[in-house]
Amino acid sequence: MSGTRPINCIIPPYILDKLLDSENSEVRQAALDTMLLTARLRGERAIRSSFTGAAAPGDGRRTVFDCEQEEFLRNAVLARPEDGPESTDPAVNRAFDALGLTRDFYKEVFQRNSVDGQGMRLDGYVHFGFKVNNAFWDGRQMLFGDGDGQEFSNLTGSLEVISHELTHGVTDHTSGFVYHNQSGALNESMSDVFGSLVKQWSLKQRAEEADWLIGADVWTPGIGGDALRSMKDPGRAYNNPQFGKDPQPDRMSRFIHLPDTKRGDFGGVHFNSGIPNKAFYLTAVRIGGFAWEAAGTIWYEALKASSAEDQFQDFATTTFQKAGELFGAGGPEQAAVLSAWQEVEVPIRGVPTGVARIRSFAANGSGGAGREDGLAALARQIGTLNDKVTQLAKDVAELKGTR
Ligand SMILES: [Zn+2]
Structure with missing residues (x-):
């Protein structure tokens, strides 16, 4: 530490x-x-x-x-x-x-x-x-x-x-995510994810019933319906004359680049956390039910398996791998994780971007059972490929270590 x-x-x-x-x-x-x-x-x-x-x-x-x-x-x-x-x-x-x-x-x-x-x-x-x-x-x-x-x-x-x-x-x-830039935004996001899950768990709320807001009860008691952050709608937690508009981005193309200083919020850790926050929200509602069960377990296991300097793409890839390990490669949980990260424009390592199109095609409801099977098979192949890439990366790291 x-x-x-x-x-x-x-x-x-x-x-x-x-x-x-x-x-x-x-x-x-x-x-x-x-x-x-x-x-x-x-x-x-x-x-x-x-x-x-x-x-x-x-x-x-x-x-x-x-x-x-x-x-x-x-x-x-x-x-x-x-x-x-x-x-x-x-x-x-x-x-x-x-x-x-x-x-x-x-x-x-x-x-x-x-x-x-x-x-x-x-x-x-x-x-x-x-x-x-x-x-x-x-x-x-x-x-x-x-x-x-x-x-x-x-x-x-x-x-x-x-x-x-x-x-x-x-x-x-656990991971010890370093508190600056993308690893810092992951650190902030973990706190919002599990912070919100504690509340949902205590109220026995399903993912689709929860408000996914952070700090609604303590911030601006005179203004109703607002919060410090919204995991469901990053960038729309508040909008008022005094504080302006919630500055959180909800996808990589809106990523905010700030200096790694106190004034720069250590590279925007409270800004860009909106991106992984939204990925968690999307995963949870797409799986459905209690968010702390499947989605929460995937995130928690990924947190424990992550390293201090990990970036968004690393964490996304880890959640994808954990979803496969815990709930089966190509299953609905892993498909939810994949589509969530794709929607916030964080690519998962080893997954070709073309899958995004197939995914959205299937999600549009036009895909029959046959198409779903095809998607599941594809996700399984990706999972296998992913394991190979991870193993390769480990081999390379070991080779470097013995040099
Ligand atoms: Zn915090």
Whole structure:
């Protein structure tokens, strides 16, 4: 785990930037404080990561602390331990419940023991700082601001915001997707995918029933129907005079090139995550049913099999391979994965682009049973070809290693 990895937070810099332009001085002040605080936390995380001592394991035992609007965790008071009674403070209980739902989701759906897979304890700090417009995961614990009450309500108010943040921990402990450019956008996307799945799982929603929104409950409480991001419609999560239009692209031809700096959102990690987000959404609705079952399992296994510097095409190829391994080559699950990535214009390695035309032809409903069989056979051939390419790549890598 790299010490230079930035602290993870839910609110993308392009939204905090807009808050600085607000006509309301209180909103401007809260935004400025949030930015300064984020910078400070980043520094603390860089220092902390040089110590190897991780949080002690404990089957994901939760402890919620109250910062009482201060910014120093050592002054926080114990508000609710795992076996303690309910608090009179709703923010404490919301954080406690969301940590528990996220932990239980990973345990029951993927047999994963907490964030690190080894029972890492889950500590949450509520009322962090004064009117802080953000929620953070600093590699060890979650911090929740209260929001300024105008552009943001209390950040404990959104389950998928909390599960988004904890999933950054899961990614750190699996692929370790490096937080810049395409691997960073994959990192962000994993958090949206599993963040949304935790919510869908807790509500027992089918893929077609879910709203696929991130942060709808905490962002701009005065504006209904909007969210920080939409996995179903990247680029259409919001459109209002203050924040402008949601800038997320939904396909590669709209990919946004930004510098790999803090101001450039580390190469647009919160922008381009719209592309893999949409691929997951399409896969889930095309398979149908509960998204955490087939689609979620394919993505989770692909996350575990991925490498830190992987690009969109690498991850797409891994999901295609995992779909074949888990549910059969040429099956409907693998076909859904293939068509989803093709729609967002991410090619899968070893798959000829002509397949896209065959796919859309079949999807248009004009294909009879015979044509479906032909498609399945083709997908199987592609799967075999893919395995050969992967093996070849491994052989080449080994040859290079022995040189
Ligand atoms: Zn994030």
